Amino acid sequence: LPAPQVGTSVPPEVVRGKRAALFFAAVAIVLGLPLWWKTTETYRAPLPYSEISGLDALQLRLMVPVTVVFTRESVPLDDQEKLPFTVVHEREIPLKYKMKIKCRFQKAYRRALDHEEEALSLGSMQEAEAMLAEPQEQAEGSLTVYVIPEHSSLLPQDMMSYIGPQRTAVVRGITHREAFSIVGRRVIQVAQAMSLTEDVLAAALADHLPEDKWSSDKRRPLKSSLGYEITFSLLNPDPKSHDVHWDIEGAVRRYVQPFLSALSAAGNFSVDSQILYYAVLGVNPRFDPASSSYYLATHSLPHVINPVESRLGSSAASLYPVLNFLLYVPELAHSPLYIQDKDGAPVATNAFHSPRWGGIMVYNVDPKAYNASKLPVRVEVDMVQVMEVFLAQLRLLFGIAQPQLPLKCLFSGPKSEGLTTWELDRLLWARSVENLATATTTLTSLAQLLGKISNIVIKDDVASEVYRAVAAVQKAAEELASGHLASAFAASQEAVTSSERAFFDPSLLHLLYFPDDQKFAIYIPLFLPMAVPILLSLVKIFLETRKSWKKPEKID
Amino acid sequence: VCTSRFWFNYRHVANTLSVYRSVKRLGIPDSHIVLMLADDMACNPRNPKPATVFSHKNMELNVYGDDVEVDYRSYEVTVENFLRVLTGRIPPSTPRSKRLLSDDRSNILIYMTGHGGNGFLKFQDSEEITNIELADAFEQMWQKRRYNELLFIIDTCQGASMYERFYSPNIMALASSQVGEDSLSHQPDPAIGVHLMDRYTFYVLEFLEEINPASQTNMNDLFQVCPKSLCVSTPGHRTDLFQRDPKNVLITDFFGSVRKVEITTETLRLQPHLEIMESSYKKDWMDEELVEPLKYAEQLPVAQIIHQKPKLKDWHPPGGFILGLWALIIMVFFKTYGIKHMKFIF
Numbered sequence: 001l002p003a004p005q006v007g008t009s010v011p012p013e014v015v016r017g018k019r020a021a022l023f024f025a026a027v028a029i030v031l032g033l034p035l036w037w038k039t040t041e042t043y044r045a046p047l048p049y050s051e052i053s054g055l056d057a058l059q060l061r062l063m064v065p066v067t068v069v070f071t072r073e074s075v076p077l078d079d080q081e082k083l084p085f086t087v088v089h090e091r092e093i094p095l096k097y098k099m100k101i102k103c104r105f106q107k108a109y110r111r112a113l114d115h116e117e118e119a120l121s122l123g124s125m126q127e128a129e130a131m132l133a134e135p136q137e138q139a140e141g142s143l144t145v146y147v148i149p150e151h152s153s154l155l156p157q158d159m160m161s162y163i164g165p166q167r168t169a170v171v172r173g174i175t176h177r178e179a180f181s182i183v184g185r186r187v188i189q190v191a192q193a194m195s196l197t198e199d200v201l202a203a204a205l206a207d208h209l210p211e212d213k214w215s216s217d218k219r220r221p222l223k224s225s226l227g228y229e230i231t232f233s234l235l236n237p238d239p240k241s242h243d244v245h246w247d248i249e250g251a252v253r254r255y256v257q258p259f260l261s262a263l264s265a266a267g268n269f270s271v272d273s274q275i276l277y278y279a280v281l282g283v284n285p286r287f288d289p290a291s292s293s294y295y296l297a298t299h300s301l302p303h304v305i306n307p308v309e310s311r312l313g314s315s316a317a318s319l320y321p322v323l324n325f326l327l328y329v330p331e332l333a334h335s336p337l338y339i340q341d342k343d344g345a346p347v348a349t350n351a352f353h354s355p356r357w358g359g360i361m362v363y364n365v366d367p368k369a370y371n372a373s374k375l376p377v378r379v380e381v382d383m384v385q386v387m388e389v390f391l392a393q394l395r396l397l398f399g400i401a402q403p404q405l406p407l408k409c410l411f412s413g414p415k416s417e418g419l420t421t422w423e424l425d426r427l428l429w430a431r432s433v434e435n436l437a438t439a440t441t442t443l444t445s446l447a448q449l450l451g452k453i454s455n456i457v458i459k460d461d462v463a464s465e466v467y468r469a470v471a472a473v474q475k476a477a478e479e480l481a482s483g484h485l486a487s488a489f490a491a492s493q494e495a496v497t498s499s500e501r502a503f504f505d506p507s508l509l510h511l512l513y514f515p516d517d518q519k520f521a522i523y524i525p526l527f528l529p530m531a532v533p534i535l536l537s538l539v540k541i542f543l544e545t546r547k548s549w550k551k552p553e554k555i556d
Numbered sequence: 557v558c559t560s561r562f563w564f565n566y567r568h569v570a571n572t573l574s575v576y577r578s579v580k581r582l583g584i585p586d587s588h589i590v591l592m593l594a595d596d597m598a599c600n601p602r603n604p605k606p607a608t609v610f611s612h613k614n615m616e617l618n619v620y621g622d623d624v625e626v627d628y629r630s631y632e633v634t635v636e637n638f639l640r641v642l643t644g645r646i647p648p649s650t651p652r653s654k655r656l657l658s659d660d661r662s663n664i665l666i667y668m669t670g671h672g673g674n675g676f677l678k679f680q681d682s683e684e685i686t687n688i689e690l691a692d693a694f695e696q697m698w699q700k701r702r703y704n705e706l707l708f709i710i711d712t713c714q715g716a717s718m719y720e721r722f723y724s725p726n727i728m729a730l731a732s733s734q735v736g737e738d739s740l741s742h743q744p745d746p747a748i749g750v751h752l753m754d755r756y757t758f759y760v761l762e763f764l765e766e767i768n769p770a771s772q773t774n775m776n777d778l779f780q781v782c783p784k785s786l787c788v789s790t791p792g793h794r795t796d797l798f799q800r801d802p803k804n805v806l807i808t809d810f811f812g813s814v815r816k817v818e819i820t821t822e823t824l825r826l827q828p829h830l831e832i833m834e835s836s837y838k839k840d841w842m843d844e845e846l847v848e849p850l851k852y853a854e855q856l857p858v859a860q861i862i863h864q865k866p867k868l869k870d871w872h873p874p875g876g877f878i879l880g881l882w883a884l885i886i887m888v889f890f891k892t893y894g895i896k897h898m899k900f901i902f
Binding site: 306 | 583584585586587636639640643644645646647652659661692696699700769770813814815816817818819820821822823824825826
């Protein structure tokens with residue numbers, strides 16, 4: 001039997017005390033710490049961070065499906081035997097943007113059908129187009145190019161190609177050994193003018209590229225949005241002299257609505273109008289004795305808009321961007337009023353516009369109206385003249401610029417609505433790319449923000465919006481690569497709305513910035529009084545245990 | 557943004573309203589201004605001249621006017637709301653006038669005043685915003701391209717500490733005092749009983765009164781405003797994050813609103829629908845004939861009124877109280893010393 005060790009008659013209270021201290025420590029560490037950690041944790045729903053960082057390296061391939069139709073005798077016979085086949089022309093767009101963009105023209109060559117042969121052998125372009133227009137509506141983004149014989153009289157003799165208003169074009173063929181490659185190059189030139197060129201994409205991505213040139217074309221277009229509100233206002237500063245009437249409802253119905261319905265794929269539009277009396281321009285026009293008229297110089301034009309804007313009521317409208325078109329009828333004392341360009345010559349349209357805001361046109365009353373009648377003179381506004389200018393301004397504000405035509409190309413001009421279908425396609429291409437760029441930037445910066453600040457709560461619906469946005473971006477990229485422009489545009493719109501909704505969710509507010517010294521200041525008064533006795537008793541227990549282990553060595 | 561409450565912080569409200577007034581005068585419309593005032597001085601029960609907020613001694617300039625549009629008032633001015641306005645994370649029910657609807661082409665001017673310290677600014681006497689939160693908010697604005705260029709002016713004690721932590725590009729910052737210095741107030745007014753303005757903003761306001769919308773003054777002149785001899789504190793500025801050279805930046809780029817315009821040179825060809833137009837003319841004409849011609853009264857020459865400078869107030873004889881007090885003193889004097897002393901006075 002081992003003898004009891006010296007000094008080991010430990011009283012039971014001390015043993016109980018030791019056990020109690022050990023239990024306290026155990027509960028504090030095993031239960032308390034995890035519980036504290038769990039309850040002070042913020043709820044963060046999981047996000048697809050890896051996929052979001054993968055979006056940065058996304059390669060955008062924009063495919064334009066082109067159908068090239070060869071009539072008889074447009075190319076040599078042995079080349080005709082090789083039809084139908086497909087040629088792909090792919091080119092990378094050289095932009096300094098992190099996403100690589102490749103533009104791919106997929107040309108499907110085929111022989112002309114009978115009715116197409118018949119249509120293209122008619123006398124004039126209009127008849128040919130009327131006959132060709134019968135088959136089904138072409139999908140957005142696709143083009144059809146007809147190749148006619150070299151000496152055909154459908155086009156004027158010196159013109160090599162023709163671009164029509166409906167996604168069709170006509171190109172002259174050639175009887176030459178290298179017929180296909182020469183014709184192929186001409187087709188590419190025409191197709192590029194009708195769909196995608198570098199400046200269209202550069203304008204769309206203007207915000208995301210480093211700014212080396214501030215060209216006005218690039219900074220003008222409206223940003224892509226789900227809808228727009230267009231307001232037409234008539235400003236009459238002098239109702240005592242002019243009793244102005246304008247048939248705005250009719251004009252909107254006849255001229256603006258067709259234009260907007262042609263553009264309807266790009267967003268929802270709503271139109272309203274108002275008449276403002278006693279609304280003056282903020283600038284006093286100067287008198288020009290040479291022409292005995294009043295003029296507004298170019299450098300005073302920027303100051304015109306702001307004093308008027310507060311009266312337009314545009315802030316009460318919807319959350320969509322607002323475009324204002326103002327028609328100003330100058331006062332009798334300042335009539336006639338012309339706008340001068342920087343060379344001092346009066347501008348033909350008597351109108352000017354401001355990017356992302358709208359346009360102003362000055363309508364001078366015909367001086368003959370003053371002769372017989374007493375004031376106020378009844379003025380009927382010629383809506384055709386006015387709408388011609390406003391619709392041209394609307395096109396410019398949307399960024400639908402004149403395309404760069406290849407050499408010797410005849411351009412028929414838009415149809416009665418004022419917009420050709422392939423101009424709409426160009427807009428949709430540009431908008432899709434812009435939307436994808438915006439959505440990607442938003443998602444990347446959101447992921448960065450949430451990763452950096454670890455105490456922002458991420459709710460479930462924010463997470464689901466992010467997932468939806470990522471899926472939409474990927475879908476849009478796929479649809480663009482397969483050439484379905486309409487569904488790609490819709491997917492890109494959805495990507496932008498979801499990513500914006502996730503980014504601007506009101507719950508993502510990081511208000512709680514805790515510098516480290518403040519964190520210590522909060523926790524020390526809570527934990528220190530509790531932790532010090534436990535730690536000290538643990539230390540004491542440990543030292544005593546070590547001492548009691550050492551003792552047997554000393555004895556033995 | 558004015559962040560202080562209580563009557564003795566009258567000067568902060570006056571500061572903010574002066575800048576508001578200058579900015580409106582130089583052309584920025586109310587729809588583009590978000591004004592946050594933490595307390596209502598004009599209708600405060602302690603204001604001896606209700607519905608006015610003065611910024612000059614002798615009540616020369618009433619900056620409250622009658623077209624002030626305050627977007628966030630009183631207890632709505634909190635750090636949370638301020639950050640929400642900046643970052644755009646606003647609940648969907650917020651009206652348009654309370655939102656910052658800027659895009660990547662907008663130049664934004666932010667003016668803050670109140671009580672501050674090293675690295676923070678006090679809101680409503682109960683919470684603070686730190687310079688790190690502000691820098692993070694600006695970074696989020698930059699990520700979402702909510703501004704093109706940003707000018708940040710702060711008039712508080714130790715104001716320079718608030719802009720130390722900015723790290724987003726295209727920000728220029730001005731402060732009324734360096735770290736460790738206090739910004740002092742300018743002039744007390746005996747009738748109202750409080751200090752009316754802070755020195756820095758007072759001199760900035762004087763500087764801005766000289767500017768008109770077509771002016772070509774640049775930022776370097778704004779940096780020279782309020783030297784140490786006038787302002788006691790040393791104003792500071794920070795331009796390293798800004799890409800353009802400050803001497804090429806016009807004051808009106810931030811304080812005024814000059815839009816880019818282009819002459820329209822193209823028109824669209826439209827075919828008029830002639831027959832329809834004829835019939836609609838006839839219909840309008842017939843309706844109009846039956847109505848009596850309207851008479852228009854003489855209207856006010858609005859343009860002249862807008863551009864008027866505020867006139868100096870005329871001198872008024874002292875108020876009844878002062879007169880009564882003097883009368884009492886004279887009466888007591890003569891009562892005590894007897895009426896025979898009157899001949900020595902007259």
